[in-house]
Amino acid sequence: MSKQMSLLILFSFVVVIVSGCYDRVDLEENISSFLVGIDLDRENNLIIYTSNPVFSSHVEKKSQEIEQKAGTLRQSRGMLEARTLGFLSFRKVQIILIGKRILEQEDWYRQLDIIMRDAKNPLTQRFVAFNGPLSDIVNLNPKEQPMLPILLLGMVDTKSSRSETVKTTFQELDRLFYEKGVTPYMSQVVLDKKKELVMNGTTLLDKKGKYAATLKLPETILLHILQKNVRRPVSFTIHIPGKSKSGPFDTDRISFNAESIKTKISTSYLEERFIFGIKIEMPISLTEQLFPFDVKKRGGQLESLIAEQVQDQFESLIRTIQTHKIDPIGLGLYARAYENKRYKEVQDNWGEALAKADIQVSVKVTITSRGPVK
Incomplete structure (x- = not known):
């Protein structure tokens, strides 16, 4: 190795060391x-x-x-x-x-x-x-x-x-x-x-x-479901209409865990507005039932009652989002992917476009576990 090459390598080594420590x-x-x-x-x-x-x-x-x-x-x-x-x-x-x-x-x-x-x-x-x-x-x-x-x-x-x-x-x-x-x-x-x-x-x-x-915390769970961002079982406690209370206790409530939730979002454009169809399949395990109900014989009826209440909560969240012209769900990403031409026309004012959109939510609940209590 030539003397000049050795000096160049030595100089480069010194520069690297010094430059790495100048702001130490x-x-x-x-x-x-x-x-x-x-x-x-x-x-x-x-x-x-x-x-x-x-x-x-x-x-x-x-x-x-x-x-x-x-x-x-x-x-x-x-x-x-x-x-x-x-x-x-x-x-x-x-x-x-x-x-x-x-x-x-x-x-x-x-x-x-x-x-x-x-x-x-x-x-x-x-x-x-x-x-x-x-x-x-x-x-x-x-x-x-x-x-x-x-x-x-x-x-x-x-x-x-x-x-x-x-x-x-x-x-x-x-x-x-x-x-x-x-x-x-x-x-x-x-x-x-x-x-x-x-x-x-x-x-x-x-x-x-x-x-x-x-x-609030329960509404945030709904947001995660719409975002397809639920990784662990999530807990719900809901009111079942028509079930009477007993004294000071809220005995018209039922609690359950939902896991393996599937959310499907379809996107289309009709009559100058975006249309989103959101279908949610929610298998649940009952964790608390404070009113008498024969789940074994009338499980389908209870599934429908729970689905109706959860769907109302999703629809309330959607109304909040559209009222404030915001999109934390990211529906604009679906609009860009499936209706790109229409989306580009409104992308700079997407909140306004989403406020006018038709967003339909449907929830299907399936009881997979009633727990060991008879």
């Missing part, structure tokens, strides 16, 4: 935020919140919460660092918390450009909406609960696995904002009367990110 930050000088919150105060000033873990045996409180007024998220970084022990990093963020006043504004999503633009930041952060000022929960810090980011992360992951909320990551939210055939959504939490944090379901947004509606 020692661990003891780094503060990793687990939560970033974005809100507006009453004067519409942007407020940034962070929750940072404190790894020290000398302090009782294991997290540091910081509130900072700033023009942008990037501008707030230096101001936040001035209140911490080291350099602030967003690379370990688990939760991005969005306040109610932010969700009342259009195009707020652009404020998160700094996180998306840095290639070293992960895109798996969970988005959570809060129906109130973030100061109410960021500074709550109940002693009997884990740190707020860990609590919210556990809530989102466990509830979404049971289809009771959604797990909207940064990458997924970016897709929802820029895909014309669907509108964004994220988890929602609230504070109850005892000032305890409760997972409340799902926040639905319009195409510009503005708050449109809230789905």
Whole structure:
């Protein structure tokens, strides 16, 4: 090997090593935020919140919460660092918390450009909406609960696995904002009367990110079914009309688990509007029956009663979606696939087109298990 070639290899090796370490930050000088919150105060000033873990045996409180007024998220970084022990990093963020006043504004999503633009930041952060000022929960810090980011992360992951909320990551939210055939959504939490944090379901947004509606936990399950996104058995408790109550107890209710649900969506276009036919086949296992009914002899009748009630719930959800001119189901994706020419004419105003669409839902229920109780 020539001397010149050896020097070139050595130089290349040095350049690679140096360039890989130029922005190195020692661990003891780094503060990793687990939560970033974005809100507006009453004067519409942007407020940034962070929750940072404190790894020290000398302090009782294991997290540091910081509130900072700033023009942008990037501008707030230096101001936040001035209140911490080291350099602030967003690379370990688990939760991005969005306040109610932010969700009342259009195009707020652009404020998160700094996180998306840095290639070293992960895109798996969970988005959570809060129906109130973030100061109410960021500074709550109940002693009997884990740190707020860990609590919210556990809530989102466990509830979404049971289809009771959604797990909207940064990458997924970016897709929802820029895909014309669907509108964004994220988890929602609230504070109850005892000032305890409760997972409340799902926040639905319009195409510009503005708050449109809230789905409670049961309605979120229906949304997952329409999205064909149910991976585990889901639980229902419904009211059966005509069954009398007994004293203070709701004895007109029946509960069941549904699994192996099949959802089929057909798409057509007639008389200047889209037509969607949604057929849902729902095998169920009875888990609770609080009124007398001979399921063995009259199972078909009970299946029809349950199907009727569940279908009413689906139709109510569809009305909510059409009223607010949003599409969290993603019916626009079916319109684009099967009626592409017609869809292209309305894709920039898909919410308006969906509001005029004819959406028919039919539910077929089959009881596959009555349990061991006779």
